[in-house]
Amino acid sequence: MSSGSSSVMDYSKRVKQRDEIVRISTGIKELDEAIEGGVPRGSWIAITGEPGTGKSILCMHYAWAGLKAGDPVVYVTTEAEFRDVIRQARQLGMDFESYSTYDISSSWEPQEPPQIVVVDIFGLLKVARQLSEEHGEEGARRYAVLEIQTLVAAIREAYKILGILKEGGRGVTKHVRLVVDSLSAFWADKPAMARKYSYDLKVSTHRENVTAYLVSQYAMTTKSTFGFGLEHIADGVFHLWMEDVEKAREIRRYMIIKKLRMTNHYRKAFRLDIEPGYGVRLYYEKD
Ligand SMILES: Nc1ncnc2c1ncn2[C@@H]1O[C@H](COP(=O)(O)OP(=O)(O)OP(=O)(O)O)[C@@H](O)[C@H]1O
Ligand SMILES: [Mg+2]
Structure with a gap:
């Protein structure tokens, strides 16, 4: 075979490899089965829904x-301290404490990259202060804790700690999972900015090797204004809701895959249950 034809073959092999969609597990068996094995690597998934839906x-x-798969996790939590996330997860059979954790609000530097980087309200406060000091010379700019630029800087700090943001060069391409629970906290006082803020965040923190889950809280009364910005920029939307509890007189939760790019996904609603010691269980609707 001539070197010419072999390089053409190499090229087509490379293109094929690039076109193959790598699937990232959601950690929920029935959900993975419903989306061809998982969410596409590098995608941004919006998790939307009312309070208490899961x-x-x-x-x-x-x-x-x-x-479990060896991916480092950047966990942003504005809703609860990470200690409470650990506690809740433990009740559902997930032991986060068995993995090394670094909180960006710490005053020490990690010796080696941790498995979990936590960004909670204290971490955001620290970053907001640093940003305000850095821009203090020019005066007026003060960064708020729940401001999108503060979040961007905090996530970039987490990437640096994990070694995926190399100064002046290409980062290593280890796959990282990013969780932001919740993103709507950053536009709670100005819901009209949801789309712009979501876009700003994606432009600054999206990487081919980072797959993200971003929570958007829907208020019952302001459904559309609250969640829509994120839904537009997201590659996927998993929407959760519950039946009117006054009518049903019990909690009946549902989840639907509203969209997922590059995926032939299940198109009906799942019944969703949260089981002690196990967590989320999804049930296919019977035909
Ligand atoms: N150990 C447990 N066993 C069974 N169900 C549980 C357990 N812990 C929590 N739950 C259920 O999960 C619900 C909370 O789910 P979750 O915190 O994921 O909701 P959420 O959609 O994030 O709500 P919010 O918008 O208020 O943050 C609880 O209201 C409860 O019904
Ligand atoms: Mg929540």
Whole structure:
């Protein structure tokens, strides 16, 4: 075979490899089965829904699946301290404490890259202060804790700790899972900015080797204004809800894959249950 034809073959092999979609497990068996094995690597998934529908628990399953697969996790939690995330996860059979964790609010530097990098409200506070000091010379700019630029800087700090953001060069391409629970906290006082902020965040923190779960809280009364910005920029939307509890007189939760790019996904709603010691279980609707 001539060297010419072999290089053509190499090229087509390379193109084929690039076109193959790598699937990232959600940590929930039935969900993986419904989306061709997992979410596409590098995609941004919005988890939307009303209070108590299971959004945070879905994030825990996703992070847990990553840890088991050897993926580092960047866990941003504005809703609860990470200690409470650990506690909740433990009740559902996931032991986050068995993995090394580094909180960006710490005053020490990690000796080696941790398996989990935590960004909670204290981490965001530290980053907001640093940013305000750095821009203090020019005066007026003060960064708020729940401001999208503060979040961007905190996530970039986490990438640096994990060694995927190399100064002046290409980073290593280890796969990382990013969880932001919740993103709507960053536009709670200005819902009209949801789309712009989501876009700003994606532009600054999206990487081919980072697959993200981003939670958007829907308020019952303001469904559309609250969640829509993120839904547009996301590659996938998993939407959760529950039946009117006053009518049903019990909690009946559902989840639907509203969209998932590059995937022939299940198109009906699942019944969703949260079981002690196990976590989320999804049930296919009977025809
Ligand atoms: N150990 C457990 N066993 C069974 N069910 C549990 C357990 N812990 C929590 N739950 C259920 O999960 C619900 C909370 O789910 P989750 O925190 O994921 O909701 P959420 O959608 O993130 O809500 P929010 O918008 O308020 O943050 C609880 O209200 C409870 O019904
Ligand atoms: Mg939650």
